Amino acid sequence: MTGIIVRNLSEQLVDLVRDRILAGKVDVDRAIRQDALAAELGVSKIPLREALTRLEQEGLVRSRANRGYFVRELTIAEAEEVYALRLTLEPDVAAQAAERATEEERAVARQTLAQLDEVTHAHGDGVGAFNRAFHLALLRPSRQPITTTMLERLHVLGERYVRKHLEPLGRDQRANDEHAQLLDCWLARDAAAVRVRMYAHIEQTVLDLRREFRGDTVSVQ
Template identity: 50%
Template sequence: MNIVVRSLSDQTYEVVRRRILVGAMQPGTAVRQDIIAAELGVSKIPLREALGRLEQDGLLQSYPNRGYVVRDLSTDEASEVFALRLKLEPSAVAEACRRATAKDHAAATAALEALEAELAKPDGDHVSFNRAFHMALVRPGGHITFQLMERLQILAERYVRVHLEPNGRDERASREHREILDAWIQGKAKVVEALTANHIRGTLADLKQQLAG
């Protein structure tokens, strides 16, 4: 019985999460739990579990007597999340490239190819595939590092979607990703660290301009 409930919770989590990340549920929108439950055919228990996880991910905010609301995007939050990524991710990716095996190289290459294929689709889930690629670069560095970086990636996801909206951003991101991956596979740790830092720094600069406007 618990397995079924957990499965329904996971499915509900993925559906609502995707709607938020693709902009189908806009910031400030109230989550109509009755409508979602009826639409997905789930009861209140798995729905509440899913919404609780989404709040932990930073996508929803709960209010007494109001339920859940999609969190607003903010320059302050973006600055905090990406500043933390800038402090931790470049060195984590650089360390991972020193430890990476041929199997890790293949996995990271496949993750980037999957991301590029998703970016080519008009309704692709490029945000999730973007996280998968970045995490493939971190994975060889160790379990705890991976967990910390994954948490930051999750918090950054909806800002990544906003960042990639303007024309040409996906091409630039793909070019930067390819440069990072090539250096990572070659084990050029210092180059990887510098490229990753520039990639994150550029994204944050773009976001500050977008959110301020």
């Protein structure tokens, strides 16, 4: 029983720290203060260090000898890799999901987009998380658990880039319009249209990010 409790704590810490990183609440250019973070979360450093090790495996943080853990910097090279993989996998998986989705899964997709729209219009926190949830709602009904898990990890890695992509004025509304059109095709079980719209939606994000990084001072590796 003790092992189950410890594992649950570790999982909760992974989720909590991941959410903070994805929301941009942890500085990129300074070491994560493990003592302060552990005290704030009410845990010891051991499970926190385990959570940071997990997040390093996910690609969100990196450890440096004798310096601790740092949030990985945003780079165009990483963005290109993440989105190239999404372009290869996601359109076909979403198309299959559209054909296989149950009525309950279709309702989840509708509800998730409504929540994303609400958060976006309120300019509140969590746009990236709801964007990820919406895309995954369009993917999980594909009944391809291995590929969907891979895509889920890509969405986690890409979430900070989504936030960067949506910073310029007007991009959030355009993204919402694209999501609405994509959902309409998905609900109509129009697999061909889903493939086309999903590819175009992801590709546009990459094009926008390239322009942003060209005018940015963020390091490119």
